[in-house]
Amino acid sequence: MSTLAIEIDIAGVENVSVTDDTLSVDLSDGRTIQAPTSWFPRLLYSTPEERKNWSPIGKGQGIHWPDVDEDISVEALLAGKSSGESQQSLKKWLASRGVL
Numbered sequence: 001m002s003t004l005a006i007e008i009d010i011a012g013v014e015n016v017s018v019t020d021d022t023l024s025v026d027l028s029d030g031r032t033i034q035a036p037t038s039w040f041p042r043l044l045y046s047t048p049e050e051r052k053n054w055s056p057i058g059k060g061q062g063i064h065w066p067d068v069d070e071d072i073s074v075e076a077l078l079a080g081k082s083s084g085e086s087q088q089s090l091k092k093w094l095a096s097r098g099v100l
Contacts, residue, residue, distance in 0.1 A: 010074050012060025018043050018051035025077060028060065033074070039082035041090050042070040045099055069093075 011027035018024070018037060025033045037044050043051060043065065050067040057064045062073040072083075094100045 010061060010078070013056045013063055013074060014060075016054050016063055018046075020044075023072075023077075025063065025074070027074065033077045035077055035080075035082075040070060040072065041083060041085065042068040042093065045094060045097065046070075 011029035011031065013025055014028050015026040016024070021037055023035045023037050023040060023043060027033065046065070046068045050065065053067050054063050054065050056062070057071065058073075061075070062071055064071050070083075091100060
């Protein structure tokens, strides 16, 4: 029995916007992916200026926010995965920002 292998080519990031409620990512194939900002606490607790300061990474396969040290892959967004950051790490980061 043979199986059919399908190679998936993930579209690259074209544009990103983050509001208090939604992370919205425009892809090079015309799709827009949206996820709740609450899935990514570092973005949730960031300022509008920090949210605007993003850059594509890995040939557009991910997004990096240097001001808040957050990386999110397109693949994870397509799979519906939220941040994998531990609560201990998040608490330490929030404390460094004076939130806790």
